[in-house]
Amino acid sequence: MMKNVIEVRDLTVVRGGREVLPAISLGVTAGVTGLLGPSGCGKSTLLRALVGAQQVASGSVEVLGEPAGSAALRTRIGYVTQAASVYDDLTVAENLGFFARVLGVDRSSADEAIEVVGLADQRQQVVGRLSGGQRSRVSLAVALLGTPDLLVLDEPTVGLDPVLRRDLWELFHRLADGGAAVLVSSHVMDEAERCHRLLLMREGRIIADGSPDEIRESTGAADIEHAFLHMVEGTEEAA
Amino acid sequence: MSPRITWAVAGRVLTQVRRDHRTLAMLLVVPCVLISLLWWMFEDLPGDLFDRFGPGLLAMFPFIVMFLVTSVTTLRERSSGTLERLLTMPMGKLDFLLGYALAFGLLAAVQSALAVAVSVGLLGLDVNGPVWLLGVVAVVDAVLGTALGLLVSAFATTEFQAVQFMPAFVLPQILLCGLFVPRDQMPAVLEAISNVLPLSYAVDAMQELVGDADQGEVWRSIAIVACFALAALVLGAATLRRRTP
């Protein structure tokens, strides 16, 4: 049995006076894991807890064998927030150069990251003048700096065309083949098929956990979208 | 804390300012224009009014401008998610703060060099103390503005709100700093308030340099402004949270 890259136990998070994560537990192994669920179910909140950016009420979160947010993890996790967290008034190259210096990785790594997300032609352009999809790829490139052991990506493919999305999912798989764990949130169900493993989330709870095949089989649905609808409605009936 | 990261932040802030021509103009050209305007206004009046008001204005520029620019820039960092991302990286809070202080301190040095050159060289401001000491006052003053700007950005959610801190935080200091009415001639209550406002000491230092030029007095005022700046930086550090609600 492989050791979990992420181990969450009884995690409770309260945001704006509401319990967003109600004492949930989960584990994430190497490979590409998809975190899927409707808008507002708590995906970003969970990811923020994993990178140590979220205040938690109780419970424990362990990442790569260390408590989430500990100093040893800060160079080992690549994190893409839901909004592109890059400087609009700097060029692509300047953004990557700055974050590379903060992480202590050399410039060639910055150039490489720009290549990987397909922005080599835009490297001297100011980020504020790029398209939405290009901006989010700059943000993704920052997360790739220094070949992190874990990538936490909050909806990295929103607003991208099918070709780019396919390329990025191929990239996630290459990274996973290289030994990194990749955790991707999405509410686009067709992306689910591309994951090794899925976590389906609803109202802060993990309602299903398994490979796409397992999840389809357990519900007898034709695809993940229907499996998900089936589960969400099933839970409602049970409640 | 690491010098590499501190420099990275300072370098990045300077690149951002360089890219933004309007801000650069506000930082470097506007003070020179305003001080010239002040001189021109007093031109036909008897007495040396320019010598009385000029130093106060020189103390105000770095403070006001850096306060404004920093509060908006750091608010942007907070709301765009770049701060959240940086704090998940090996970025110390001190690296972040000192990086900003360094960048704006440097800009203040250039700004005051220009404004002082115009005032002394062109407009004939009489400075009895060493001119470079005016620069020291300006830099410490700018760091104070930067630190306060950083601090208030934690209490604003939009850039509009951040700018509104200007009248609340800065205007009272301008009124009570001793420029309009000497501080020892104010009503006792106002004098007491003016004694706990940092800008008063920055203006004191500048006026001392133009007037009696007792260097001990100047350094005492500089030290007080520096203490305020340090306190604001510490409070600002407290508002930089790795974990947010």
Ligand SMILES: Nc1ncnc2c1ncn2[C@@H]1O[C@H](COP(=O)(O)OP(=O)(O)OP(=O)(O)O)[C@@H](O)[C@H]1O
């Ligand atoms: N800054 C905040 N303050 C208070 N409550 C918040 C805050 N951010 C999110 N919430 C609440 O927490 C809940 C979960 O939000 P979260 O952002 O984790 O959802 P999500 O699953 O990522 O949604 P989406 O797919 O739309 O990004 C929501 O109900 C939201 O109202």
Ligand SMILES: [Mg+2]
């Ligand atoms: Mg989200």
